[in-house]
Amino acid sequence: xxxxxxxxxxxxYVFILIQTQIGVSIxxxxxxxxxxxxxxxxxxxxxxGFFIQLDIYIIWxxxxxxxxxxLYEIMPVVLGKPxxxxxxxxxxxxxxxxxxxxxxxxxxxxxxxxxxxxPNFVLNLLIILVGLYISLNSIVIMSRFYMFVSLxxxxxxxxxxxxLTDVNWMYLLPVGGGGSFTKLFTGSTKALFxxxxxETLLFLYPHIAGNSFAKLKATLVSNGFVTLFYCFLxxxxxxxxxxxEIVIVPRPVLYMLKEFSFSxxxxxxxxxxxxxxxxxxxxxxxxxxxxxxxxxxxxxxxSHSKMVPFTAGICLIxxxxxxxxxxxxxxxxxxxxxxxxTMIFIVPLLLLxxxxxxxxxxxxxx
Amino acid sequence: xxxxxxxxxxLSLFVTTGCWDQVMLKDENLALAVGFDLTNKKExxxxxxxxxxxxxxxxxxxxxxxxVQILSMKTxxxxxxxxxxxxxxxxxxxxxxxxxxxxxxxxxxTHIFPYLDLFYRDPRGxxxxxxxxxxxxxxxxxxxxxxxxxxxxIYLSKMLKSTNEATVTQKADIQSICADMMDPGADFELPYIxxxxxxxxxxxxxxxxxxGDTYTGxxxxxxQSTMLLLMKGLKEITARQTIQIADHNKMNVKNYVxxxxxxxxxxxxxxxxxxxxxxxxxxxxxxxxxxEYPHDQLFSDKQKNALNKKISxxxxxxxxxxxxxxxxxxxxxxxxxRRINAFxxxxxxxxxxxxxxxxxxxxVTIKTKLLxxxxxx
Numbered sequence: 001x002x003x004x005x006x007x008x009x010x011x012x013y014v015f016i017l018i019q020t021q022i023g024v025s026i027x028x029x030x031x032x033x034x035x036x037x038x039x040x041x042x043x044x045x046x047x048x049g050f051f052i053q054l055d056i057y058i059i060w061x062x063x064x065x066x067x068x069x070x071l072y073e074i075m076p077v078v079l080g081k082p083x084x085x086x087x088x089x090x091x092x093x094x095x096x097x098x099x100x101x102x103x104x105x106x107x108x109x110x111x112x113x114x115x116x117x118x119p120n121f122v123l124n125l126l127i128i129l130v131g132l133y134i135s136l137n138s139i140v141i142m143s144r145f146y147m148f149v150s151l152x153x154x155x156x157x158x159x160x161x162x163x164l165t166d167v168n169w170m171y172l173l174p175v176g177g178g179g180s181f182t183k184l185f186t187g188s189t190k191a192l193f194x195x196x197x198x199e200t201l202l203f204l205y206p207h208i209a210g211n212s213f214a215k216l217k218a219t220l221v222s223n224g225f226v227t228l229f230y231c232f233l234x235x236x237x238x239x240x241x242x243x244x245e246i247v248i249v250p251r252p253v254l255y256m257l258k259e260f261s262f263s264x265x266x267x268x269x270x271x272x273x274x275x276x277x278x279x280x281x282x283x284x285x286x287x288x289x290x291x292x293x294x295x296x297x298x299x300x301x302x303s304h305s306k307m308v309p310f311t312a313g314i315c316l317i318x319x320x321x322x323x324x325x326x327x328x329x330x331x332x333x334x335x336x337x338x339x340x341x342t343m344i345f346i347v348p349l350l351l352l353x354x355x356x357x358x359x360x361x362x363x364x365x366x
Numbered sequence: 367x368x369x370x371x372x373x374x375x376x377l378s379l380f381v382t383t384g385c386w387d388q389v390m391l392k393d394e395n396l397a398l399a400v401g402f403d404l405t406n407k408k409e410x411x412x413x414x415x416x417x418x419x420x421x422x423x424x425x426x427x428x429x430x431x432x433x434v435q436i437l438s439m440k441t442x443x444x445x446x447x448x449x450x451x452x453x454x455x456x457x458x459x460x461x462x463x464x465x466x467x468x469x470x471x472x473x474x475x476t477h478i479f480p481y482l483d484l485f486y487r488d489p490r491g492x493x494x495x496x497x498x499x500x501x502x503x504x505x506x507x508x509x510x511x512x513x514x515x516x517x518x519x520i521y522l523s524k525m526l527k528s529t530n531e532a533t534v535t536q537k538a539d540i541q542s543i544c545a546d547m548m549d550p551g552a553d554f555e556l557p558y559i560x561x562x563x564x565x566x567x568x569x570x571x572x573x574x575x576x577x578g579d580t581y582t583g584x585x586x587x588x589x590q591s592t593m594l595l596l597m598k599g600l601k602e603i604t605a606r607q608t609i610q611i612a613d614h615n616k617m618n619v620k621n622y623v624x625x626x627x628x629x630x631x632x633x634x635x636x637x638x639x640x641x642x643x644x645x646x647x648x649x650x651x652x653x654x655x656x657x658e659y660p661h662d663q664l665f666s667d668k669q670k671n672a673l674n675k676k677i678s679x680x681x682x683x684x685x686x687x688x689x690x691x692x693x694x695x696x697x698x699x700x701x702x703x704r705r706i707n708a709f710x711x712x713x714x715x716x717x718x719x720x721x722x723x724x725x726x727x728x729x730v731t732i733k734t735k736l737l738x739x740x741x742x743x
Contacts, residue, residue, distance in 0.1 A: 118386040170704050170708045174709070242546070
């Protein structure tokens with residue numbers, strides 16, 4: 001990393017994580033978990049949150065050994081140059097495919113929900129242009145933007161609290177009647193995909209000011225917040241829809257707002273969506289930034305800004321060229337979940353074990 | 367910011383206006399009231415009421431005249447009606463602002479969920495449209511021309527709103543019934559509307575009782591439906607009842623009392639006995655206000671207590687009658703099944719989902735408390 005650069009405060013980092021983790025997939029999450037564990041979906045989400053806290057601990061244990069290195073710099077040290085380079089490229093692919101997937105999901109959402117006649121290319125362009133504009137800047141400037149738009153999270157929260165006027169708490173009962181423990185576990189893997197974003201610690205650790213415990217705390221706090229936020233939205237969806245109904249509604253969080261109309265305002269789901277688009281875009285920006293820094297690092301460029309148009313271009317091409325059906329997206333998402341699981345859980349764990357065995361640590365004079 | 371980038375961003379605004387999906391009101395005809403019927407040949411007959419606004423002329427202050435065109439046609443599915451009607455009218459039809467959806471009696475007696483699918487599936491579907499069952503055909507209902515309310519769509523939705531505020535019907539829209547319709551442990555009621563041919567008006571007959579997504583053919587009259595809502599612990603703005611308290615007065619008017627329920631508290635207790643049979647005890651506490659008491663003697667506490675007792679007794683009898691009807695039709699309006707599932711899950715799995723409500727024992731008691739009696743004794 002470049003010395004003398006302004007660093008993120010832990011509080012700013014919390015907002016980066018929150019905005020990266022909260023994204024497009026929460027809208028569908030209650031349905032996906034309910035298909036497996038029915039009324040116990042909220043437990044599955046808590047379990048997922050708990051496992052992610054463990055994973056964060058593993059990532060933190062790895063990165064704290066190299067306080068001034070990003071993951072891209074850690075890998076060659078731990079694994080040697082050739083293997084490190086290969087993994088480096090795979091991680092660029094991972095962040096880039098996450099950004100692309102967010103674009104595709106965003107466009108699919110917009111297409112089915114509001115703009116059914118607008119060409120997908122235009123919708124892709126919308127999110128990518130905004131992402132491009134913000135990602136050109138440093139992570140500190142991005143974090144300020146994230147902090148600012150986090151205020152908007154209050155609106156969806158308020159709208160979903162209004163839903164509580166028309167719910168039936170009995171849909172949550174009997175607790176534990178949704179399925180066995182293995183089912184709960186399968187359900188929680190679905191939630192994992194919606195909570196991606198905490199792995200940014202791998203890349204951003206050296207950019208955060210403060211000691212390593214402050215960084216761990218910031219990560220745990222934001223993941224805790226996201227887990228509770230998701231749990232809250234899931235509980236609301238569960239008590240609004242009957243158990244038979246929620247499994248046939250692909251985006252319960254949006255759908256439940258469709259019925260509500262106020263004297264001045266109709267179609268509250270559209271209001272919700274207008275604001276939620278920002279949360280989706282911020283997730284996209286983070287991954288665009290991460291893939292650009294990875295690429296800059298690979299090519300030994302000092303600034304990532306010049307890489308952003310390139311990565312954004314790849315996103316635009318990949319998301320626009322293929323005519324994707326909902327089945328394709330499902331398949332892609334499924335494949336991606338395994339991919340992500342490997343990249344954020346298994347690889348960091350292996351790296352940590354290797355680093356411990358080979359006693360690799362950042363040398364004091366680096 | 368660099369100039370070229372600023373230019374690109376400014377230019378990109380042109381593609382963000384979303385002109386692909388714009389909907390111009392001048393090109394659309396809003397269908398405010400829709401009705402579905404089954405013909406004798408079991409074909410679907412869709413009826414749509416489209417209001418037209420015309421400037422009626424008149425020089426300096428032109429009046430706006432509204433006429434309603436009723437279009438009706440036989441189609442295979444409700445969605446096909448849109449295509450067919452589009453071929454008949456100048457503009458294109460738009461049902462996203464639909465205010466009410468009527469279901470003909472015959473159609474309601476089959477399964478209604480398949481006919482509602484399009485509203486659930488369409489992202490712009492009007493989920494908060496009032497649903498009701500029409501006695502006879504919804505088609506005839508929509509043709510009624512009420513002089514004070516020429517626009518049938520507005521007339522129907524206002525009427526259903528006011529009956530909801532008077533605690534006669536529960537607000538039943540396409541989305542709100544969905545949970546109960548799909549849940550085997552709960553059923554729902556829909557407003558039941560008929561035509562008063564003499565006065566050429568619509569009239570609410572009561573609520574039609576459903577089991578699953580099928581109209582059972584039985585209904586509760588308006589007094590019973592108010593009582594049913596009170597038994598569920600629901601009260602909107604007013605809940606008025608006329609109750610017979612005697613039959614010996616020569617002047618018939620003196621045999622009755624008119625009350626308005628101020629508050630209602632329903633205490634429902636569910637027990638399972640040793641044979642895994644459900645037993646329900648429902649105690650409803652009503653706080654009432656006497657609005658009309660032609661007999662006109664409410665001075666002492668003794669008189670008040672006597673009246674209170676009579677009202678309680680009458681209402682208890684009436685509510686037992688309601689439970690009897692509900693059980694006969696297997697309409698679980700209290701969502702007892704959902705309760706059994708929640709608290710006695712193992713028993714629920716073994717229960718017959720079709721007629722569990724008929725099999726259970728349901729005791730109901732109404733207790734009233736006289737809170738107000740107006741400004742005279």
